[in-house]
Amino acid sequence: MAVVQANNLLEDHSQIESDSLSNLDSGPFGTFAGIYDGHGGPETSLRNKEGYSGNNRRFFSVVSRQWSLKAQIAAAGLRCLVRVICSGVLYIANVGDPRIFLEKLVRATGEALSIQLSTEHNACIESMRQELQSLHPYNSQIVVLKHNVWHVKGLIQVSRSIGDVYLKMAEYNREPLYAKFHLNEPFQRPILSLELAISVHELQLDDQFIIFASDGLWEHLSNQEVVDIIQRSLLNVRFSW
Template sequence: MLSRLMNFLRACWLPSSDHYVHRSLDAAGRQDGLLWYKDIGQHMSGEFSMAVVQANNLLEDQSQIESGPLSLLESGPYGTFIGIYDGHGGPETSRFIYDHLFQHLKTGFTSEQQSMSVDVIRKAYQATEEGFLSLVTKQWPMKPQIAAVGSCCLVGVICGGTLYIANVGDSLAVLGRLVKATGEVLAIQLSSEHNVGRESVRQEMHSLHPDDSQIVILKHNVWRVKGLIQVSRSIGDVYLKKPEFNRSPLYAKFRLREPFKRPILSSEPSISVHELQPHDQFIIFASDGLWEHLSNQDAVDIVQNHPHSGSARRLVKAALLEAAKKREMRYSDLKKIDRGIRRHFHDDITVIVVYLDSNLVSRASSVKGPTLSVKGGGVNLRAKTLGSCDTPAEVNTT
């Protein structure tokens, strides 16, 4: 009797134990080495699946799904918010976006007193960028390298049968759409890529900076803005937006030889609006770590041809299999490589698959549903970094 009581107490008070990780109801996701996953969950318009695999010593990807109220108003609207934040140079910016962007969207909508809109989303991005700039300004004297930390930022908002997609950087949102005549499910890319590896983006940079012939440089066979960074838009990366932060004591490798007069990178998101149709099956949101190894159509085929549960984890595994294949090694051996060293084989990869139930999608945005908040997890590691460095998996449901 006593032993059974002790086992019960252990189960209640030791949530980080193997009992919790492997036998819980998957409320907060599960951990398997460097892989965190939540195989299935319910949002207001259907089901979802999430997975994150860590490659960097500190996880630079952050992600979240929020379902329920999209404002601080009791009258609504209600819907689902999806965010993928792919950091670079460190985890500080992606964590800042996780902490602030959705809240800016909620408060921005409340102050605007109108329906969800492109303008509300754009202002949320702007407020997040300005907030991070304030943080950099405050920390610059003690931690100047934070000026060279940034993040891509991909957001989806489903509200009242409408899908909003906003993006800075090179994460992608890809829709799986059923073609009734053939039964095929086609991949339709919904987000714009801001990566100078694309000729159209290089042309855009040249047109924005006609007086700078070196605005984009081919370095080690990779196109980079000023020879430093591949993305042309981001949150953060203040050292390429404000000249006062592109100087000593910032590391010399980030400092430009000549001062610049206008921002080199932009934080302005590309935003598109889509009226969801009954034949729209699901959307894959993922950081570029996935798309480096899988084509849009390959990813859609994997999701379409398997059960909903575990779809995000399945996509991550497919990407890792490709990464192992490229290095002529076995997948089982790749899985044994620890964080930090793993970055030489693949990037952090974050995937959220959002399924669309047409009966639920068509409901008015004033219809209340269960409130859900899930953060993509990773290895919980305490260490010295530029900012706070805990990355726990969190979930709050009411």
């Protein structure tokens, strides 16, 4: 695992847990790994495995209790991606824009290919803009192009998240929350979705690596570029021996 701290306050966390240190993916309960990419504060980037719905309920409760003293907590949110490997099967759950992909070896050619296993919930992706527009058919400004980047209501790039209560409950989109987070018109339904995306992949012998990271990496490198870096690193390790 690796983390690069971009802000004065670290808002991100990662986690690996296994029931078998000697054979990470063969124990009866498998292995768990997750990345938690926080924004607007560290409050939602939790280290524990309370669960997706539990984290949402707990955070909404925290916002309700602290609103009068710390209103900006309503603008704290989390994008996350977790994976579990158990009995040769990879289970993935994600919300927001972290990405996971698989590196697969093509034995006939020796080529290493990247196979993306998740879809980012980000307004920069056309399918996500279409999803937002279908969920909010009467809101012509649900997605806004701002500084050549698509944003939901001109405020945030992700279309799904944990937290971000100010875009899910209208009663928290007002003072004393900073004015820059205020919408010009009230909303009747949540702007951002809580829906978690889940996928399953049966691992094969030619599957080499699973790589996942937050958008901080994918803004600079493509899937294949990451695969190439891994392959060069492995080559250097082999020569060093």
